[in-house]
Amino acid sequence: MRSARLIGAVAAAGLVLAGCGTADTDKPTTTTSGGVTTVKLQLQWFFQAQFAGYIAAVDKGFYKEQGLDVQLLEGGVDIVPQTVLATGKADYAVAWVPKALASREQGAGITDVGQIFARSGTYQVAFASSGIKSPADFKGKKVGNWGFGNEFELFAGMTKAGLDPGKDVTLVQQQFDMQALLKKEIDVAQAMSYNEYAQLLEATNPATGALYKAEDFSIIDWKTVGTSMLQDAVWANTDKLKDKAYQDQTVKFLTATIKGWAYCRDKPEECRDMVVAKGSKLGKSHQLWQMNEVNKLVWPAAKGVGIIDEAAWNQTVDISLTTKNQVGDTVLKKKPEGLSYTNDYMQKAVDAAKAAGVDVLGSSFTPQTVTLTAGGA
Known part of the structure; x- marks a missing residue:
């Protein structure tokens, strides 16, 4: 947090x-x-x-x-x-x-x-195994976000992908850590490149007993999507x-x-x-x-x-x-x-x-x- x-x-x-x-x-x-x-x-x-x-x-x-x-x-x-x-x-x-x-x-x-x-440092992050690779893949998923005015890059990305943020996804008020994603309570989580994303790579993968690796996750970067904000x-x-x-x-x-x-x-x-x-x-x-x-x-x-x-x-x-x-x-x-x-x-x-x-x-x-x-x- x-x-x-x-x-x-x-x-x-x-x-x-x-x-x-x-x-x-x-x-x-x-x-x-x-x-x-x-x-x-x-x-x-x-x-x-x-x-x-x-x-x-x-x-x-x-x-x-x-x-x-x-x-x-x-x-x-x-x-x-x-x-x-x-x-x-x-x-x-x-x-x-x-x-x-x-x-x-x-x-x-x-x-x-x-x-x-x-440049913006905001990501949405999902497990690579989920198959989520773009905002279009959020449809029908549980999408974590912090709210408080930090969600507009995410909402712009979903809108650009043709999704209605109020209807096509289940929005979840995300806590100020990555536990909800790690516990798979949500499908995709909001993260800053310099903070929360690192928290994922500092966590232990229960399947291997070692720390998670970058390839374990899929990153949606709003700079690439075209909806980043200053x-x-x-x-x-x-x-x-x-x-x-x-x-x-x-x-x-x-x-x-x-x-x-x-x-x-x-x-x-x-x-x-x-x-x-x-x-x-x-x-x-x-x-x-x-x-x-x-x-x-x-x-x-x-x-x-x-x-x-x-x-x-x-x-x-x-x-x-x-x-x-x-x-x-x-x-x-x-x-x-x-x-x-x-x-x-x-x-x-x-x-x-x-x-x-x-x-x-x-x-x-x-x-x-x-x-x-x-x-x-």
Whole structure:
């Protein structure tokens, strides 16, 4: 139950934001002392390699090089990052794009200024022996999903395959682990490439007494299906972006963030150790797997890390507007209005990082082969 999927739920976002409006300017989070500015970044979930780039930027002093003292705020079950940002309790937040856009529609004044994850990491996973190889094969099956606004890639995939998610499958509220699939209580389960899928490969196959292998499972990857949506992005306060000082701070913050993610691309074991040292409850092999899989979502970055791809953005918005869940709800009721995203600050950060000698494209990035151990220890 370590993935950032419960946070920022569409329904919760609406409830939380209903009475909060925009940032509370009477309680600014940014303070400057001795030439160093304190900045708060709200994460989606507890410390894990999903956030390794930010952790590395703190631990290696990359933010300090930019004159920033960045405080990382852990997420949790009852924390909606974009709401924390919109209410002025953080300077920036990491959140999935569709959930943050839902919060914007409810009144949150936030803007995507850095699309760190260029690709989605969401899978549906089934046992290979089930014969399930595509969304069309879900018909008549028990399909697990987390809900809470995380189900729309799945529902878009089923709709594209000609299935009615409310009639043609049995939807099961999946717990935040893979036990229902392992016990064969459901036929196909939702999983993040960097977390729950690894949990399967860390489990013992009762038929062999050894750990499960990749060939024991069938993966439906929404990137391949064509219904993936953008996930982890850095969000800024829209109103504060009108201020030159905040604009400059945003460029500095993103420049150091780029350096952190590039460091974790090149030194995944060291970044794994930084994450473990932060108190993550996930084991070292699991965190290295997660680091490796997260790097695949960030690198390579054809236009520079964090630059928002318009086609991917439009696909996310289109699915948010048109795909219905089992009760007929969509993520968004209308197209995002105002400054929903901008590449202006990230482009300046990419240019600054490149000028400082950072590889901002990662064109030669090659994933590792990570060996998982029982329980991810």
